[in-house]
Amino acid sequence: MKINVTLPDGSVRSYEHGATAMDVAKSISEGLARNVLSAKVNGEVRDANRPLPGDCNLALLTWNDPDGKATMWHSSAHVMAEAVESLYPGAKFGIGPAVENGFYYDIDFGERSVGEHDFAAIEAKFKELASKKASFIRTEVSKADAIKYFTEKSDEYKLELIEGLNDGEITFYNQGNFTDLCRGPHIPDTSFIKAFKILNVAGAYWRGDEKRKQLTRLYAITFPKQKELDEYLAMLEEAKKRDHRKLGKELDLFTFSEKVGPGLPLWLPKGTALRERLVNFMKKAQEDSGYVQVSTPHIAHKDLYVCSGHYEKYGKDSFQPIHTPHEGEEFLLKPMNCPHHCEIYKSRPHSYKDLPIRYAEFGTVYRYEQSGELHGLTRVRGFTQDDAHLFCRPDQVKEEFKKVIDLVLLVFRALDLTDYEAQVSLRDKEDRSKYIGSDENWEKAEQAIIEAAAEKGLRTVVEYGEAAFYGPKLDFMVKDALGRKWQLGTIQVDYNLPERFDLEYVGSDNLKHRPVMIHRAPFGSLERFVAVVIEHTAGRFPLWLTPEQAIVLPISDKFVGACHDVVRVLKNSDIRASVDERNEKIGRKIRDAELAKTPFMLIIGEKEAADGTVSVREHGQGDLGTMAPASFAELVNGRIKAQLAAH
RNA sequence: GCCUUUGUAGCUCAGAGGUAGAGCACUUCCUUGGUAAGGAAGAGGUCCCGGGUUCAAUUCCCGGCAAAGGCUCCA
Structure with missing residues (x-):
């Protein structure tokens, strides 16, 4: 009896009954067979060496497929567990899944505490085990046998997991001297894993429940080639160099003080100026879009x-x-600005003709975050939102959404954030009881968001059940220069607050109606946004935003006066510049300006002073030649204009 | 909050149970130099805070505080 296997390219091949995905791979090429980690059979990821179920669609998964990677990492977790068990007899195991970048295993080491100093031993053991080319062997076991096995091992975590499983669907996987409760799938054998590194150790509550025991979580990653591990580690190093906490200090943007308190950033003059520019940018854009500024106490x-x-x-x-x-x-x-804005709305009656009303405020809010949650500028206890609340009629929601989307995209463009994705969060399809507001309004708002996003040509993903209880929302996820995802702008419809504050307007029918409220913050918070911009640009801010656009460097003391003259000319063209008056050689001043990431260096010596020019050097680019200060000003302002241009 | 790690000069970090170290930054002097570090001298520390052990603690132990990584990823 033969089975027909349909490959992703549509070709159909015929094999003996009982053939495995690996057999298929081998029949195509030896090279492919060496790289097959697992297989997708009729959409389900399975072991490559499991017999195919019959006629099927088959995709062979390699390192290049996310599912192939996940298979490899999950298998690596088992090998790491084997290494741990052999080094720390009696260790008990929780769960060990593959994650976005590698995998982890939650382990109960008993009384022992395991930290970074233990990594080397575990890594050595792992390499020894992986090189044995042990096969991963799948066996189906009865629930009773499964319970018996882990009772003997006295591993209460696995026993708890088995509790939740049905008899007949339980499988074990074994490799070398280690057997684990596991649904699979796994790679054929351990020889596919060529490089292994433990990344960090962390405490993690069993099943994410802080009332339960805390296990030791070992995060690690593996690769099929040593070179790929080296590249990955180099990428992590690069991320460290871009860390906003490090760059914020180096560029004199902000600081923290133990006396002031954790999570309460102090903005230094340069950082404050940078914030101000962001604020002014947004104020201008909002003014153009019909917002009015309001101000409320703390x-x-x-x-x-x-x-x-x-x-x-x-x-x-x-x-x-x-x-x-x-x-x-x-x-x-104040933890939120919205209640204040509701009260401002309420301070006088409104006609349907007044709507939409758009109240904007750069409101500083304070929220208690647990001490362990704090992180640089991205998670703080006091921060400023570029907040605004739009009060509109239900029929205006879509139009308002489109305008807000424009605003968000304007921000992204101005900051070179070109790789983004929008997430539309809607109600749970099954359970509608947990949402406030009428079905009709929800329907309308959800439709409005979807249409607005589509009409603006956004790349969107729709997530059901992700809406807030008070309304649907649209969130923007941005990928930075290192491919890391950040959630930035957010737009949310709210039916709850208008209800709670009893907000109303008089309609054309002379009856009272409930306005719809839209919360939106294109930056999110200034703190977080600055952090993302720092990491995205590695501190080389867009020209319009950077603290100092040019530094003027005299070749010697004799030309300091000429330098100040140039700064005055530049100031008249709104260019931020200063003079490096230090008694240093020009090479030194250039080096320091390069390290400070100042976009332009203007050098003035005998020649330039004589003919009233400057020698322009661009950060990271080098010498651009000499020109008149006015021409330089034109160059800078031309570039800024191009970047901030609406379209 | 909890787990692991860390806390020494403004910054980055070394160090040892017995008077505290480097590089950079800073101050002064010399040097007036043409596209990524000129030279010399000097100043600078409650070794995070509080307790304990010890003849002696910045170092060892305990407790705080702060920072870093993590605590959502479901066999």
Whole structure:
């Protein structure tokens, strides 16, 4: 009896019954067979050496397929577990899945504490085991046998996992001296793994539950070639160099102080100026889009947040209320700007003709984040949002969304963030009970978002069940220069707050109606946004944003005066420049300016001073020749204009 | 909050149970130099904080504080 196998290119090949994906690979080429990690059979990823079920569609998976990589990494987790078990007898194992970059295994080492100093031994053992070319062998076991096996090993974690499985669907995989409860699939044998590295160690609660025991999680990665591991490690090094915390310090943008407190960034003059430019950029764009600025204080009555519902949801995990000394009133540090804006809306009646109303505020908010959650500028306790709230009629939602999308894209363009993706978050299809607002309005809003995104030509993914309880949303994910994903701009529809604050407008029918509210923040928070921009550009900011656009370098003291003259000319053209007056040689000044990532260096010596020119050198590019200061100003402003051009 | 690691000069980091070290930065002097580091001298430290062990602790132990990596990825 023969079976027919359809390959991804549509070709059909015939094999003996019981043939495996590996047999198919071998029949195509030896080279392919050496690289096959697993196989996708009728859409399901399976072991390459498992007999095919009959006629099927088959895709052979190699290192180039995400599923192939995952197979390899998951198998690597088993080998790492084997290494750990042989070095630390009695270790118990939780789960060991493949993740985005490598894999991990959660391990209970008992009383022992395992840290970085143990990595070398585990790595050595791993290499020894991997080189044995042990096959991964799949066996189906009964639930009773599975329980028996892990009871003997007294591994309560595996036993708990087995509890949740049905008899008849349980499989074990074995390689070398290690057997694990595992659904698979796995690579044929351990020889495919040529390079291994433990990346870090972390505590992880069993099943992600902080009430349960904390296991030791070993993160690691493997590759089929040593060279690829080396490249990966080099990439991590590069990421470290771009770390915004390091660059923020080097470029004098911001700092932290233990006295001031964790998660509370202090912006230095250069960083503040950079922030201001971002703020002004946004203010201008918002003005052009019909926003009006409002301003609200940093604290408010607790009742405001009780009304908005934020107190109930976040209150217990927030900074505790501030009490007035005599009246005993309770005030909270502002965690959100929206309730304030609702009150501004309420301060007077509105006609349908007034809508949409767009209140914008660069509002600084304070949120308690657990100490371990804090991270540089990306996770802080005090930060400034480029917040705005749009109050509109239901029929205006789509148009408003499109305008906000334009604003977000304007920001991305100005900062060279070209690789982005939009996520539309909608209601759970099954359970609609957890959402507030009428079905009809939701329907309308969801449709409006989808259409707005489509009409703007966004690349979107739709996620059901990801909407907030108060409304659907559109989030922008940006990939930075190293391919890391960040969530930046967000646009959210809200039916909840208009309800809670009893917001209304008078319609053309002279009846009262509920406006729809849209929250949006193209930057998200200034802190986080600056961090992303630093890491994306490695500190080489776009010309319009950079702290200092040009530094003027005198060849010797004699030309300092001429340098200041040039700075004055540049200032008149809105170019930020200063003079390096230090008593140093020109080579040194150039080096320091290059390291400070200053975009342009203007050198003035005998020749330039005499004919009123500057010798222009561009960061990372070198000498551009001499020109008049006015021509240089034109060059800079021309480039800035090109970058900020709307389209 | 919890786990692992770390905390020494402004920065990056070395160090040892017995008077604290380097490079860069800083100050002064010399040098006036043409596209990525000119030379010399000097100043600078509560070795994160609090307790304990010791004749002696910055070093060892305990407790805090802060920072870093992680705590969503489901056999």
